[in-house]
Amino acid sequence: MIVRTTDEITGTNRDVAAEHWRSKRIILADDGVGFSFHETTIDANSVSEFHYQHHVEAVWVVEGTGTLTNHETGEVHPLRPGTMYLLNGHERHRVTCDTTMRMLCVFNPPVTGREIHDENGAYPAAVQAS
Template sequence: MIVRTLEECKNSERRVASETWESVRMLLKDDKMGFSFHITTIFENTETHIHYQNHLESVYCMSGEGEIEVVGGETYPIKPGTLYILDKHDEHYLRAYKDKEMIMACVFNPPITGAETHDENGVYPLID
């Protein structure tokens, strides 16, 4: 059995941050579960370009408000209780509204190692 707390993970190398987001990676590839699990904060009044070409992701909004704009497609509102699934490696922009920092629970398949950050195209590399 694996037992971890969010606070414990925040105070470790499992916390990764950028100018627009912070990801606390509670479950990683080396845990051998076949997926990874993160609690991610999208900072208020920001926009992040993301294109997971090597991973599928499900994201559940626990708090805050914003939107996801699929490149060449629709824009969807995000609020607590919203689940979006990037089942086609959808390239998108993720935005948190002013004064509406979003806290998200995220699942990745294949699992990430914990070292990944977005490259210039919004992609996480596939690390073996």
């Protein structure tokens, strides 16, 4: 059994931040459960581009409002608490935050915590934990 709190993760190597977002990686690949689980917060009035070419991501919005743009289809979806989106087709997408948004995210395959978004907003296929 694994029990963790976000307080324990804050300020550790599982607490990853970029210009407009912060991700607390609660479960990672080295936990050996086949997925990773993150609490991600994205700043108000920000725009973030992502493209997970090697991962499927499920996102559950728990706080804040914004929009999700699917670059593959041009569709725009409102985001608010209670909204879930699944990137099961590795879609290039944009998250535009009207207010600070907090989301719970699941990745498969699990991330190691060492990944860095490349110029396309993607993670590499596999990164070894160290």
